[in-house]
Amino acid sequence: xxxxxxxxxxxxxxxxxxxxxxxxxxxxxxxxxxxxxxxxxxxxxxxxxxxxxxxxxxxxxxxxxxxxxxxxxxxxxxxxxxxxxxxxxxxxxxxxxxxxxxxxxxxxxxxxxxxxxxxxxxxxxxxxxxxxxxxxxxxxxxxxxxxxxxxxxxxxxxxxxxxxxxxxxxxxxxxxxxxxxxxxxxxxxxxxxxxxxxxxxxxxxxxxxxxxxxxxxxxxxxxxxxxxxxxxxxxxxxxxxxxxxxxxxxxxxxxxxxxxxxxxxxxxxxxxxxxxxxxxxxxxxxxxxxxxxxxxxxxxxxxxxxxxxxxxxxxxxxxxxxxxxxxxxxxxxxxxxxxxxxxxxxxxxxxxxxxxxxxxxxxxxxxxxxxxxxxxxxxxxxxxxxxxxxxxxxxxxxxxxxxxxxxxxxxxxxxxxxxxxxxxxxxxxxxxxxxxxxxxxxxxxxxxxxxxxxxxxxxxxxxxxxxxxxxxxxxxxxxxxxxxxxxxxxxxxxxxxxxxxxxxxxxxxxxxxxxxxxxxxxxxxxxxxxxxxxxxxxxxxxxxxxxxxxxxxxxxxxxxxxxxxxxxxxxxxxxxxxxxxxxxxxxxxxxxxxxxxxxxxxxxxxxxxxxxxxxxxxxxxxxxxxxxxxxxxxxxxxxxxxxxxxxxxxxxxxxxxxxxxxxxxxxxxxxxxxxxxxxxxxxxxxxxxxxxxxxxxxxxxxxxxxxxxxxxxxxxxxxxxxxxxxxxxxxxxxxxxxxxxxxxxxxxxxxxxxxxxxxxxxxxxxxxxxxxxxxxxxxxxxxxxxxxxxxxxxxxxxxxxxxxxx
DNA sequence: AGCACGCCGACT
DNA sequence: GTCGGCGTGCTC
Numbered sequence: 001x002x003x004x005x006x007x008x009x010x011x012x013x014x015x016x017x018x019x020x021x022x023x024x025x026x027x028x029x030x031x032x033x034x035x036x037x038x039x040x041x042x043x044x045x046x047x048x049x050x051x052x053x054x055x056x057x058x059x060x061x062x063x064x065x066x067x068x069x070x071x072x073x074x075x076x077x078x079x080x081x082x083x084x085x086x087x088x089x090x091x092x093x094x095x096x097x098x099x100x101x102x103x104x105x106x107x108x109x110x111x112x113x114x115x116x117x118x119x120x121x122x123x124x125x126x127x128x129x130x131x132x133x134x135x136x137x138x139x140x141x142x143x144x145x146x147x148x149x150x151x152x153x154x155x156x157x158x159x160x161x162x163x164x165x166x167x168x169x170x171x172x173x174x175x176x177x178x179x180x181x182x183x184x185x186x187x188x189x190x191x192x193x194x195x196x197x198x199x200x201x202x203x204x205x206x207x208x209x210x211x212x213x214x215x216x217x218x219x220x221x222x223x224x225x226x227x228x229x230x231x232x233x234x235x236x237x238x239x240x241x242x243x244x245x246x247x248x249x250x251x252x253x254x255x256x257x258x259x260x261x262x263x264x265x266x267x268x269x270x271x272x273x274x275x276x277x278x279x280x281x282x283x284x285x286x287x288x289x290x291x292x293x294x295x296x297x298x299x300x301x302x303x304x305x306x307x308x309x310x311x312x313x314x315x316x317x318x319x320x321x322x323x324x325x326x327x328x329x330x331x332x333x334x335x336x337x338x339x340x341x342x343x344x345x346x347x348x349x350x351x352x353x354x355x356x357x358x359x360x361x362x363x364x365x366x367x368x369x370x371x372x373x374x375x376x377x378x379x380x381x382x383x384x385x386x387x388x389x390x391x392x393x394x395x396x397x398x399x400x401x402x403x404x405x406x407x408x409x410x411x412x413x414x415x416x417x418x419x420x421x422x423x424x425x426x427x428x429x430x431x432x433x434x435x436x437x438x439x440x441x442x443x444x445x446x447x448x449x450x451x452x453x454x455x456x457x458x459x460x461x462x463x464x465x466x467x468x469x470x471x472x473x474x475x476x477x478x479x480x481x482x483x484x485x486x487x488x489x490x491x492x493x494x495x496x497x498x499x500x501x502x503x504x505x506x507x508x509x510x511x512x513x514x515x516x517x518x519x520x521x522x523x524x525x526x527x528x529x530x531x532x533x534x535x536x537x538x539x540x541x542x543x544x545x546x547x548x549x550x551x552x553x554x555x556x557x558x559x560x561x562x563x564x565x566x567x568x569x570x571x572x573x574x575x576x577x578x579x580x581x582x583x584x585x586x587x588x589x590x591x592x593x594x595x596x597x598x599x600x601x602x603x604x605x606x607x608x609x610x611x612x613x614x615x616x617x618x619x620x621x622x623x624x625x626x627x628x629x630x631x632x633x634x635x636x637x638x639x640x641x642x643x644x645x646x647x648x649x650x651x652x653x654x655x656x657x658x659x660x661x662x663x664x665x666x667x668x669x670x671x672x673x674x675x676x677x678x679x680x681x682x683x684x685x686x687x688x689x690x691x692x693x694x695x696x697x698x699x700x701x702x703x704x705x706x707x708x709x710x711x712x713x714x715x716x717x718x719x720x721x722x723x724x725x726x727x728x729x730x731x732x733x734x735x736x737x738x739x740x741x742x743x744x745x746x747x748x749x750x751x752x753x754x755x756x757x758x759x760x761x762x763x764x765x766x767x768x769x770x771x772x773x774x775x776x777x778x779x780x781x782x783x784x785x786x787x788x789x790x791x792x793x794x795x796x797x798x799x800x801x802x803x804x805x806x
Numbered sequence: 807a808g809c810a811c812g813c814c815g816a817c818t
Numbered sequence: 819g820t821c822g823g824c825g826t827g828c829t830c
């Protein structure tokens with residue numbers, strides 16, 4: 001028997017499986033999709049691999065090596081996921097091994113280590129240092145911490161002489177958590193008798209015996225009983241010794257907990273619009289028809305309730321459901337809502353989990369112990385079987401696209417899985433991506449619209465404030481008088497306020513008033529951002545930081561001015577101008593710690609603060625009935641980005657954040673401060689008119705030949721030297737020119753928007769095409785070439801349908 | 807990554 | 819004539 005194995009060798013990736021011989025010992029147990037350990041290369045060093053196929057013949061039976069080990073008894077990838085991995089790898093020009101690694105919990109990624117084994121101990125007599133290293137052991141770890149690197153040449157010589165050998169070890173980090181449990185093994189009468197014989201002072205033993213008389217006959221965790229019956233470990237140990245009970249370690253799941261307990265909830269009554277959308281989705285679930293719905297509903301229109309009832313429908317059909325939500329910000333809130341409806345039948349998967357929690361949630365799904373999965377992007381690979389429904393909430397969110405290899409889009413993966421399972425796919429958003437909305441236009445997707453808020457509330461009234469005017473009349477560039485007045489008005493009414501600005505840190509950057517010098521990052525071509533709380537200038541691209549200078553480094557002047565304002569500075573200004581307001585600041589800096597997002601939001605929900613001030617992470621999903629005012633301090637920062645999606649992003653962000661206002665029975669108001677009051681993205685966001693925006697933006701995309709009229713691919717080249725990176729870019733561009741279709745458009749090569757990041761210089765190439773099979777094939781071969789170029793220090797990144805043009 | 811092969815210069 | 823420098827290429 002022979003197995004096809006995709007091996008995990010860092011830096012030597014290939015999509016080609018290697019054939020291994022299956023020793024007869026494993027021939028029964030080995031199944032496709034399992035992890036194995038195989039010898040690889042001249043030194044037969046051991047690496048992890050995934051079995052993608054098993055066959056009983058091979059065309060090269062002589063030179064094959066044996067599989068060394070099977071990692072676990074169950075396959076970690078089923079046939080669906082194996083097929084999906086191949087598709088994801090090919091579609092995104094990635095390697096299958098890296099797809100396997102993204103599909104599986106982190107702990108399944110092998111860690112490799114080396115050991116030194118002593119073969120001929122007597123040969124070391126004249127080498128005291130080596131003897132000391134082994135110190136009577138015959139195997140020691142071989143790494144920097146353990147072995148003095150100056151000994152390495154000697155060790156290599158000894159290895160040649162077969163006095164010692166270097167062994168490779170594959171460490172499996174997937175560990176199951178065990179807790180101690182026990183159960184009674186004697187009769188109730190026996191315990192009764194023992195109890196009567198106890199001396200009166202043996203209180204704890206007496207308590208244990210009373211417990212045992214009425215305890216269940218199954219294993220119960222030791223810890224729980226000790227706590228509720230005030231016992232201790234010693235008593236149980238003693239009881240075990242006397243043969244009263246047996247103890248054994250029991251497998252236990254690490255289930256992620258929310259900061260506060262989840263209350264149960266019941267389905268809400270749907271209004272007419274919701275009902276119509278729900279029926280369409282529910283009927284499709286019953287019919288097991290592969291269909292994609294685009295649920296376009298204004299903010300607050302009750303999309304989540306439709307999702308929950310649709311999930312219930314899938315469950316009632318005996319099927320499972322997968323729901324994707326954007327990364328962490330709103331995950332706790334959404335997880336809470338789903339768990340409140342489906343309880344323990346829900347597994348969650350997002351980046352906030354520890355490795356152990358993630359592994360255990362994955363196993364609960366794998367073992368079909370849960371039927372509902374809620375999670376961020378990578379949850380789209382959850383090993384659910386018999387999927388009836390996949391939901392992607394806020395489908396326009398850019399976090400659904402992974403910005404490292406494999407650069408997959410969760411929407412594409414979801415579509416593939418929906419096809420595979422004949423499942424219903426629901427894409428929901430108040431502001432769908434143009435791609436999705438255009439597909440609905442062409443009837444590829446079925447459009448369902450919700451035009452009204454679920455609670456009959458009105459959409460908030462929106463006012464655009466021209467900051468050029470505000471400044472002309474002597475105002476500052478952070479708060480217009482209109483906004484200050486509105487904030488004060490809500491404070492007196494005990495109502496809450498959400499303020500968004502798109503910039504973390506304190507000030508944007510420093511400028512010397514004498515010479516115009518701005519401190520820049522030493523690794524990247526960007527200005528450093530002032531962070532006042534830690535008194536440092538910080539690079540938001542690589543994390544480099546330095547102290548805030550008091551004198552200009554260029555001319556020595558002390559006249560340094562801070563330009564622009566970040567969340568820190570605005571929070572400070574706010575406490576000066578409106579001292580009575582209690583403010584919660586929410587940005588990457590205050591939410592870095594695990595669970596802090598949930599904590600901050602819970603505090604705001606309990607009205608422990610009046611104002612929630614944050615970056616765009618607060619724009620999405622928040623649902624607080626008492627928020628009646630939303631202020632956008634700089635509505636246009638995202639507009640000036642050099643990206644064809646800048647208008648779309650701005651429109652989505654403004655619409656989303658506006659939707660935070662007036663979700664309860666009190667009317668909401670939105671104030672947008674901008675220097676571009678007439679821009680269509682801002683004007684149409686003010687009117688909350690998605691359809692008008694869609695039509696206007698589509699016309700521009702058509703004129704400029706961009707998505708969704710054309711497909712795009714971006715190729716990036718990075719090298720420490722600028723001319724090397726340019727050379728690679730031009731070489732590849734010239735090669736591609738001769739291959740691509742006549743109608744395909746190639747832009748560049750040009751330097752990246754930020755030419756240097758983390759000391760690497762970037763060049764890029766943007767390709768726009770409609771149908772170009774040759775191009776796709778060429779790029780498939782380019783990833784092989786990329787492996788060779790990597791050795792010369794050149795990194796090639798191929799990004800299909802890129803979301804960021806950097 | 808890591809190991810072998812191979813082709814060239816410095817040395818016993 | 820041999821040892822060892824690291825450039826190149828392959829790994830079932």
